[in-house]
Amino acid sequence: MPKEHAHLVGVAGVGMNPLAQALLACGWQVSGSDRYLDAGQDVEVIPKLRRAGVRLVPQDGSGITRETQAVVVSTAIEPGNPDLDAAARCGVPVVHRAEMLARLMAGRECIAVTGTSGKTTVTGMVGFVLEQLGDDPTVVNGGIVVNWEDDERVGNVRVGRSGRWVIEADESDRSLLRFAPEWAIITNISADHFPLDETRKLFADFAANVGKALVVPKKEVDEWMGGWLDERKIALPLIQSSTHPLIQSLKLSASGSRFDHKGQEFRLPLLGRHNAQNALQAVMLCERLGHRLDRIAGALAEFRGIRRRLDVAGTAGGVTVIDDYAHNPAKIRAAWEAVAPYYQRVLAVWRPHGFGPLAKMLDDLKALFADLGRRCERLYILPVYYVGGTATASVTSDVLVSDLAAAGVPAELVPDYDELIRRVVARARPGDVVLSMGARDPDLPGLARRLVAALASTRRLP
Numbered sequence: 001m002p003k004e005h006a007h008l009v010g011v012a013g014v015g016m017n018p019l020a021q022a023l024l025a026c027g028w029q030v031s032g033s034d035r036y037l038d039a040g041q042d043v044e045v046i047p048k049l050r051r052a053g054v055r056l057v058p059q060d061g062s063g064i065t066r067e068t069q070a071v072v073v074s075t076a077i078e079p080g081n082p083d084l085d086a087a088a089r090c091g092v093p094v095v096h097r098a099e100m101l102a103r104l105m106a107g108r109e110c111i112a113v114t115g116t117s118g119k120t121t122v123t124g125m126v127g128f129v130l131e132q133l134g135d136d137p138t139v140v141n142g143g144i145v146v147n148w149e150d151d152e153r154v155g156n157v158r159v160g161r162s163g164r165w166v167i168e169a170d171e172s173d174r175s176l177l178r179f180a181p182e183w184a185i186i187t188n189i190s191a192d193h194f195p196l197d198e199t200r201k202l203f204a205d206f207a208a209n210v211g212k213a214l215v216v217p218k219k220e221v222d223e224w225m226g227g228w229l230d231e232r233k234i235a236l237p238l239i240q241s242s243t244h245p246l247i248q249s250l251k252l253s254a255s256g257s258r259f260d261h262k263g264q265e266f267r268l269p270l271l272g273r274h275n276a277q278n279a280l281q282a283v284m285l286c287e288r289l290g291h292r293l294d295r296i297a298g299a300l301a302e303f304r305g306i307r308r309r310l311d312v313a314g315t316a317g318g319v320t321v322i323d324d325y326a327h328n329p330a331k332i333r334a335a336w337e338a339v340a341p342y343y344q345r346v347l348a349v350w351r352p353h354g355f356g357p358l359a360k361m362l363d364d365l366k367a368l369f370a371d372l373g374r375r376c377e378r379l380y381i382l383p384v385y386y387v388g389g390t391a392t393a394s395v396t397s398d399v400l401v402s403d404l405a406a407a408g409v410p411a412e413l414v415p416d417y418d419e420l421i422r423r424v425v426a427r428a429r430p431g432d433v434v435l436s437m438g439a440r441d442p443d444l445p446g447l448a449r450r451l452v453a454a455l456a457s458t459r460r461l462p
Contacts, residue, residue, distance in 0.1 A: 061086030115187030272338030318430025351438035
């Protein structure tokens with residue numbers, strides 16, 4: 001009997017390539033197209049997908065036939081895409097990626113991790129710890145778990161043999177509501193893609209779908225979640241993690257953090273208070289699943305983090321370069337505050353990931369950078385990352401830079417990567433950190449490596 005065939009549009013994307021790997025693991029035939037592939041852009045995940053068995057084709061509809069069972073898309077795929085037109089001609093149903101993942105998990109126990117920030121890291125933590133403890137879960141994550149990455153594996157999917165799946169559930173397009181997990185974590189709640197009241201309702205609706213227990217910060221329970229559950233008479237056990245102070249016993253250092261939970265010490269080799277909070281939520285869930293705290297602690301100490309989450313690209317001439325996915329105010333602040341105490345000066349780089357998000361976050365970004373920017377040596381802002389679509393360029397990077405400069409923030413608009421590297425190399429000195437931040441642009445990790453190489457080359461000159 002021939003395998004079922006799914007075609008993924010934008011297969012190299014953060015949410016799509018993990019699904020492609022999960023479909024392959026479940027016995028599907030998978031093809032995929034991507035605008036980066038058509039443009040000849042070097043995206044590291046593409047060769048690994050090809051070796052794993054994904055048939056990569058141009059995004060011109062040629063990958064779809066009447067035998068295709070589903071064309072799978074994310075919310076980012078707009079009407080008029082040639083693959084969508086081909087699906088319509090062939091009578092092939094178009095399925096959202098979250099719906100396809102939910103189909104794959106049918107009949108299996110699901111642990112879903114969501115929240116405005118931190119969900120990728122917590123998904124990786126939970127999946128890695130459960131793997132180390134012998135649960136043998138299947139894990140589908142948006143980010144690469146460093147422990148699982150190698151020359152053949154992307155590292156954001158782990159295929160297990162148990163019936164337990166650990167997944168990252170996305171709130172940005174409301175697709176988290178397509179899941180009905182037995183267990184769940186809400187890492188935190190803040191306005192990002194939607195206003196705060198709308199965001200709270202979204203996560204509350206998700207909570208109503210959880211079957212067994214939910215980990216959520218105590219602050220959220222005190223402010224709204226508990227009352228919401230009481231009003232609807234939902235008897236869902238809440239596992240409350242502390243938020244303020246995050247963890248009473250927390251000790252931060254340049255090598256990570258230490259904290260206590262129920263008398264057990266935990267050591268985490270990741271920077272930042274926010275990562276300690278992430279770890280506490282993962283610990284509390286694994287504890288609820290029946291695992292001993294001492295064994296959880298041993299596993300967590302081996303977790304090496306998520307690629308592009310405070311990812312140290314290297315140090316040259318006494319200057320350290322760190323790459324991070326931070327793209328909204330909460331994530332930028334968390335990354336900044338995690339690294340700043342351990343370096344003499346911060347040279348920050350940020351690239352907005354779209355015109356729409358920049359316009360929506362403009363006031364919050366100005367307030368954030370007005371606070372943090374006065375404590376940094378330079379804030380370099382790159383042009384908005386744009387790869388086409390219907391977005392209106394009403395707010396651009398130069399608008400943000402102009403407003404920040406007027407407020408006394410040492411912000412500079414930098415036109416491209418080459419000029420950025422020239423300016424950073426000219427200004428950086430031993431003891432500094434270069435914190436490069438942004439989402440979507442696949443060249444950002446390469447930028448961090450180029451900065452390290454340029455710093456190394458310059459420091460070798462007589």
